Amino acid sequence: MFLSSMTNHPKMSVEYDEALVWITIALLALGLVMVYSASIATAEASRFTGFQPAYYLIRHGLYIFLGVIAGAIVFQFSLQTWQTMAPYLFLLGVALLILVLIPGIGHEVNGSRRWLPLFIINLQPSELIKLFSLLYAADYTVRKGLVKDHPGRAFLPMLTVMVIVGSLLLMEPDMGAFAVICAVSMSILFLGGFNIKMFAWLLIALPVAFAALIFASPYRMQRLVGFMDPWSDPFGKGYQLSHALIAFGRGEWFGVGLGGSLQKLFYLPEAHTDFLLAVIAEELGFVGVFLVILLFSGLIIRAFIIGRQAANLDRQFSALVAQGIAVWLGVQAIINIGVNMGILPTKGLTLPFLSYGGSSVVVSCAAAALLLRIDWETRRIVKGLPI
Template sequence: MGKKNPYDFTIIITVALLVTTGIIMVFSSSFSYAMVVLGDGYYFLKRILIWTVIGSSAMVFCAKMKYWKWPRYANILLLVSIILMILVLTPIGTEINFAKRWIFVGPITIMPSEIAKFAAIIFVSTSVTRKKEKIQSFFHGVVPYLLLAGVFFGLIYAQPDFSTAFVVVVVIISMIFVGGMKLSHFIGLSVAGLAGLSSMIAYIFISGKGYKAKRITAFLDPWADPTDSGFQAVQSLLALGSGGLFGRGLGRSVQKHFYLPEPQNDFIFAIIGEELGFLGGVAVILLFMVLIWRGIRIAINAPDLLSCLMATGITTMVIVQVVINIAVATSSMPVTGMPLPFISFGGNALVIFMASMGILLNISKYTNMNRS
């Protein structure tokens, strides 16, 4: 390994600012709901603080653990994630709002799809590094990862959770592309994937069956049915629009008072826009852009293929989730459940993202950031 460098201070500061923003906005957006429904206005605040401590510990642990030791645990992480994704579909899993995405073990909630993202990054980066001479072969180098992506997609989609399944597939494809997949194979897969996605959306829309069809219809014209299928999109847009340039002020959101569903989770960006205004929303986006920029620089200048692929997978995961969450909040795509990294309420997601940042920090210690 090369000479050690200090941890990337920019990543540390950016993550700290994002997590702090998340704590403040989770408390602000959830207080009314927690007080009326749960009888404790501090319910979500107390839990996000506990998960922040756990996530910070995971980040420190992963930052100190040398990145080249992760391949030792790649197979077990993959096996555990697949077993958990199967178990969540059995009676062991808990169904909430017509989705089975959680396993409750006493006071602890396990979300297998979040663990799957982390396991996919570790396993694929390890596997591609070990068989890099085969990656340019479609059948021997690409197909096995497509099958793996198919298994992840199928198990997560069955929960159902299309957005997370999509994230995992994009992360895997991005990693094998950076790992040396032929450009022609990448273009072919991209075209086939877009065609398949477009066909699926068209079928859902034409059939007009189920909540997915309503979400597509609501995306095309949320004001056509503002009290039912378009309710979330309309309330999110009202929140963003009413915030103006400077916002109503921290804690003064109107939409969080039982108008906007999941204000502390999937639509927390809308509350940020309402309370902190356009400038607050832009500030959050700029923080993510800084984090993504550092992740890309670390991936480009990484000391070896393993660290490059890990940094690529982690950065891609952040990019895709940020884009989807903000796109949903601004009604730029159909409503889907996707938390905003480091900010939305969700313990499993916060721990996984902070642990991933720890790996990125460890890689930064062996990366010469002054190289072009």
């Protein structure tokens, strides 16, 4: 019924999802402006940047350009091709996760070894493995469709794979990426129709596992304590969060004005990366934060609609990829927003499309291009055209 009404709509002559394109452009444009605003003081005072105030602006613009190129390349391949390549891409992602842990190869920053230096940019394998794990989980779900009610043959192999990926990520360490991959993989299995009883054990096991990881690591425990009461140690464990909350408080309804943030002036660490939303809140106020949430809500809704359209045409892999992207971007955005607002413990997760970070921007653009490809193929099939 839904697709029938779509085919009669005059806008079905358009070969792509216009709303998705404009939402993506709006997020990238807002991110470019706010990254410049949040980083200009830091860049101007840093020897590392050559005291150039536009250092991060130029690099972030380059990342967006590379993301657009990557998206254009991703769009050229059919979903059938992506399904065929999914296991090999996943193995490539695992190999990169191993490579980044090798001393002398992986680049270490602030005690975390998460980057592979590639000439003028650094590649973050944990960003790539999010996309590769999503494709692999979707392909795995389709392949295991006939045995999806059998725990040993359907569920345990995927669980083993996720344990391996999780172990590699925790060695970096990057618990935030591990949490996102777990959420996306389990969501795809659930949406693919796997026996719901198998997920009951996960509801018990995962919280216990994450609690064990927190108690076994002193720095994770410090983050948890700082999150629960940042004002008890505002110059220590709660420093970052307390300044983020100050930024939200100063912004009020309409903000102090673009460029007027005080917290970005060497008070709030990582202002242009993980805590970009705090600067948005201070400079653009509640209105700015609401706009960000509205844009992400629109993106996620469009992704689920694209997935439903593909499912109506019995294109299961395409449907699961679209829905998996919706879960991935939604969960990561929720975690980042929650961290900035003091609702969740501090995690090193960027805000997709917005935060400074080459790998994150490029992979986010690739995910958007995949959504556009799924939608494009769906529209072609509805019209009876080849793909």
